Amino acid sequence: xxxxxxxxxxxxxxxxxxxxxxxxxxxxxxxxxxxxxxxxxxxxxxxxxxxxxxxxxxxxxxxxxxxxxxxxxxxxxxxxxxxxxxxxxxxxxxxxxxxxxxxxxxxxxxxxxxxxx
Amino acid sequence: xxxxxxxxxxxxxxxxxxxxxxxxxxxxxxxxxxxxxxxxxxxxxxxxxxxxxxxxxxxxxxxxxxxxxxxxxxxxxxxxxxxxxxxxxxxxxxxxxxxxxxxxxxxxxxxx
Numbered sequence: 001x002x003x004x005x006x007x008x009x010x011x012x013x014x015x016x017x018x019x020x021x022x023x024x025x026x027x028x029x030x031x032x033x034x035x036x037x038x039x040x041x042x043x044x045x046x047x048x049x050x051x052x053x054x055x056x057x058x059x060x061x062x063x064x065x066x067x068x069x070x071x072x073x074x075x076x077x078x079x080x081x082x083x084x085x086x087x088x089x090x091x092x093x094x095x096x097x098x099x100x101x102x103x104x105x106x107x108x109x110x111x112x113x114x115x116x117x
Numbered sequence: 118x119x120x121x122x123x124x125x126x127x128x129x130x131x132x133x134x135x136x137x138x139x140x141x142x143x144x145x146x147x148x149x150x151x152x153x154x155x156x157x158x159x160x161x162x163x164x165x166x167x168x169x170x171x172x173x174x175x176x177x178x179x180x181x182x183x184x185x186x187x188x189x190x191x192x193x194x195x196x197x198x199x200x201x202x203x204x205x206x207x208x209x210x211x212x213x214x215x216x217x218x219x220x221x222x223x224x225x226x227x228x229x
Contacts, residue, residue: 004160033216042121043206045216056215091161102148102210103168106217108161 002026004109006092012115013082021077021112023092030097031055032075033106034067036088043091049075050097082116089113119143121209123220130197130227137193138223140207144188151208151217152181152192161206164192197227 005024013019025032034046048055049067064086066078075094079086089111095104121142130136142150149168155161165174170185178195194201204224208217 031215035216035219042221043208043217043219045218048215050215058216102213102215103166105151105163105166107163108153110158110160 004092004094004107006090006109006112008112009110010113010115012117015084015116016081019079019082019114021079021090021092021114023075023077023109024073025075025092025094026107027073028096029094029107031095031104031106032067032069033093033095034077035091035093035108036060037091037111038085038088046077079114082114084116087114087116119209119211119218121207121218121220123205123207123223125223126221127224128226130225132197132199132227132229134197135193135195136197136225137191138205138225140190140192140220142188142190142207142209142218142220143211144185146212147185147188147209148211148213149209150183150185150190151210152190153206153208154179155204155206155222156202164205192223194225197225199227199229201225202227 007022032049037043047057047061064080091111092109093106095106152164153161167183172183180193183190204222206222208219
């Protein structure tokens with residue numbers, strides 16, 4: 001069964017460093033998403049991406065964050081200058097995109113656990 | 118601020134028993150309610166997407182109901198097995214937004 005994959009599974013970085021989290025969505029899906037979960041808190045939406053541009057972003061997704069689809073398979077989240085509070089599990093998800101993001105199942109990857117020291 | 122709440126936060130159930138838990142969500146601007154099953158170190162697994170008031174969905178021993186007028190959904194597990202141990206997340210989508218708004222989850226432990 002097709003699945004969303006993410007690399008790396010864990011990443012440790014120093015405050016102020018840039019990190020890039022990578023995702024390979026399900027191949028025929030058109031909508032891509034990033035979410036995060038800070039330990040002990042709810043999973044929170046960061047951004048959605050469709051047709052090579054950001055479709056929607058939350059208040060969390062400030063200028064420190066960017067997303068890119070550099071080729072036909074990868075979808076990346078870049079954090080420019082990491083802060084301690086960026087430590088979280090970051091999930092990538094994708095959906096078919098035939099009826100927009102709202103009614104469709106979003107398929108999640110296993111997450112990347114980011115620790116900022 | 119959209120509030121999606123799940124109860125209880127955690128639940129211990131004997132193997133073989135049936136159980137259920139709740140997700141409450143805003144009833145205005147409702148589009149869909151999603152249920153996920155999440156085991157540690159694995160991807161959250163999509164269980165159901167429900168859109169219509171009165172919807173009832175079933176997948177094996179797991180079923181879910183939806184009441185959009187009062188803003189709640191129940192997830193039922195019949196004859197719990199150890200492999201049902203996981204965190205069950207519900208997520209609301211609405212208002213035309215792409216992003217899902219999640220509850221904190223119900224952590225279910227099945228005791229043999």
